[in-house]
Amino acid sequence: MTSSPSAASSPGRPGPASPRTTPPPGAATPELAEGGAVVALASLAGFEGCFGCGTDAENGLRIRHGGVVDGVMTCEFTVRKEHQGAPGFCHGGVLATAMDEALGGAAWLLGNRYVTGRLETDYLAPVPVGADVHLRAWCTGVDGRKAFVEGEARTGGPDGPVAVRAAGVFIEVPQEHFVPQGS
Numbered sequence: 563m564t565s566s567p568s569a570a571s572s573p574g575r576p577g578p579a580s581p582r583t584t585p586p587p588g589a590a591t592p593e594l595a596e597g598g599a600v601v602a603l604a605s606l607a608g609f610e611g612c613f614g615c616g617t618d619a620e621n622g623l624r625i626r627h628g629g630v631v632d633g634v635m636t637c638e639f640t641v642r643k644e645h646q647g648a649p650g651f652c653h654g655g656v657l658a659t660a661m662d663e664a665l666g667g668a669a670w671l672l673g674n675r676y677v678t679g680r681l682e683t684d685y686l687a688p689v690p691v692g693a694d695v696h697l698r699a700w701c702t703g704v705d706g707r708k709a710f711v712e713g714e715a716r717t718g719g720p721d722g723p724v725a726v727r728a729a730g731v732f733i734e735v736p737q738e739h740f741v742p743q744g745s
C-alpha cells in the first residue's frame with residue numbers, strides 16, 4: 563500500500579515546500595481534467611524528444627510514466643552509470659530533473675500546458691547506480707496560471723524510504739510557447 567501525500571513528510575522534518583512554493587490563501591483546490599495530461603499532451607503531437615521521458619532522447623532519463631490514483635501521479639526510472647555524480651551515486655541534478663518531470667506531469671493532469679517556474683529539492687538519502695527510483699507527485703493548489711506541486715522519490719520499491727522531496731510552481735502557458743515540431 564502506498565502512503566498518502568499528506569504522509570509523505572518524514573517525522574521531524576519539515577515538508578519540501580517553502581513560502582514561495584506553498585499555495586497562497588484562497589488558492590483553488592486542484593481539479594484534474596477528464597483525460598488530464600493526455601488532452602494537454604495531444605497538443606504536442608506525439609513529441610518524444612523530452613530529456614526526462616522521451617523515447618527519442620537517447621541520452622535522456624527514459625522515465626516511465628505510470629498511472630494516476632487519487633490525484634497522485636507515479637513514474638519511475640533506473641539510475642545508470644552515466645547518471646553518476648559522486649562515485650556510485652546518482653547526481654543531484656539528475657534527481658532534480660526527474661523531480662521536474664514528475665511534478666510537471668502532475669501539473670499537466672489539470673488539463674493545461676505548464677512549464678517549470680520554480681523547483682525546490684530536498685535530498686534525504688543517496689541514490690545508488692542501478693536503483694529503480696519511484697516518483698510520485700501531486701498538485702496542492704492552483705492560483706490563476708500557477709499550479710503548486712509537490713513530490714517525492716523513493717528507492718527500494720514504491721514504499722521504500724524517501725530519498726528526495728521537491729516542491730515547485732508551474733506556470734500555465736499557451737501552445738505558442740513551444741517550438742512547432744515536424745513542419
Ligand SMILES: CCCCCCCC(=O)SCCNC(=O)CCNC(=O)[C@H](O)C(C)(C)COP(=O)(O)OP(=O)(O)OC[C@H]1O[C@@H](n2cnc3c(N)ncnc32)[C@H](O)[C@@H]1OP(=O)(O)O
Pocket residue numbers: 599614662663664666667670676677678679680706707708731733735
Ligand atoms: C508531462 C510534461 C512534463 C514537463 C516537465 C518539464 C518541465 C520543464 O522543464 S519546462 C522548462 C523549464 N522552464 C522554462 O523554460 C520556463 C522559463 N520561463 C518562462 O518561459 C516564463 O518566465 C514563464 C512562462 C514561466 C512566465 O512568463 P509569463 O508568461 O510572462 O508570465 P508572468 O506574467 O511573468 O507570470 C505569470 C504568473 O506566474 C508567476 N511566476 C512567473 N515566474 C515564476 C517563478 N519563477 N516562480 C514563481 N512564480 C512565477 C508570476 O508571479 C505571475 O503570477 P501572478 O499571476 O500571481 O502575478
